[in-house]
Amino acid sequence: MKAYSRWTISHKLALLALVLGVFALLGTAEKSGTVQLDTQELARIVEGEVDHVDVEELADWIVQGRSDYRLLDVRASEEYARYHIPTAENVRLVELRDYPLYRNEKIVIYSDGGIHAAQAWFLLQAHGYVSSYILLGGLELWKDEVLFPALAEGADASARAAFEKRRSVSAFFGGQPRTGAAAEVERYTVPVPKLESVPNVAVPKRSRKQKEGC
């Protein structure tokens, strides 16, 4: 072997690469890297109310067939089987950490009211899933506003116009608008739509990142 002083720059760079390669054997660049959790930042997000998605917004996404989000249903699997928002995936809180999600995905979480979803949101944030959101009002509000929107008697013109839009969205999801006296009916007495009657909305597969790359 030649003396080191006679090595060309290429030789030296190759040696450097080799040394770095050997050290790489000791290193980990795996997914489970530590995440800096700024609790103050989280608090600001919560207070600024930028951590949630409205039910109408989500309904629009589903109607448009958008596939740039993941919708997670964190309720029990029996409840999920009974009814879930189209495109939702059922994940239990204990499975959340190992569930195949990407940190750059827009993740929307919902539960019945929202408490479990909020807790799941904190878990995801703690693992660095920075673009996770809570479905505000949860499944209950979804039923109230999307599936069974109500129009109170004596509503003004703008409320009626808004209701017309809701009526078509409700029909899309197999729901039933409530008007007049029916508006007073508790939503719990109205049966949730059968899942089969819900339009066949394609569940987004892992093809969301097509726009990237060269």
Next chain:
Amino acid sequence: MNAPFYKYGYFGDELYLIAAFAIGIAFGFFLERAGFGSAKKLTAQFYFTDMAVFKVMFSAIVTAMLGVFYLSWFGVVDLDLVFVNPTYLVPQMTGGLLLGMGFIIGGYCPGTSLVALSTGKVDALVFLAGIVAGIFVFGEAYPAIEGFASSTALGTVTLHEALGVSMGLVVFAVVLMAVLGFWGASVVERRLAEKAGGAV
């Protein structure tokens, strides 16, 4: 501050475009300086008389790989947010073969044809016209080949996940392959040069 900057949304969109422009200019400049604006130099690779393409490309791969690996090890880059091109096995192999054939026949790959054009090479202009025509034909024919183009989808596959080994081991193996490859390439180059010299 963590990378990738774009995914964390640190700056406005304009700044990323400016950065992309600067990186692109630098990329083109160094390709030119490495001699990749010459179809003769590029095609010499396929006759093994000049292994510069192999060496430059493999050096770039090793440099980028070590950079990304160590930055993610030190917690600067979040690998989860780095885009990995999804694998479509058969379509990508077919595309690779087509690109290789075009490379040998035309003397350029898409990027180097632009590099060559910047120094005023006319063959690069013809090559570029071919690329544009090819894009047009592909776009028009896409409905017919869409089924094929999205077949054998394997999702995002990375070597260490597919092989079930640590990422560090893959990094080491690739570096070793590169260094052995560089050595082998220089041996082949010397042999062929001797042979050519002897024939004269």
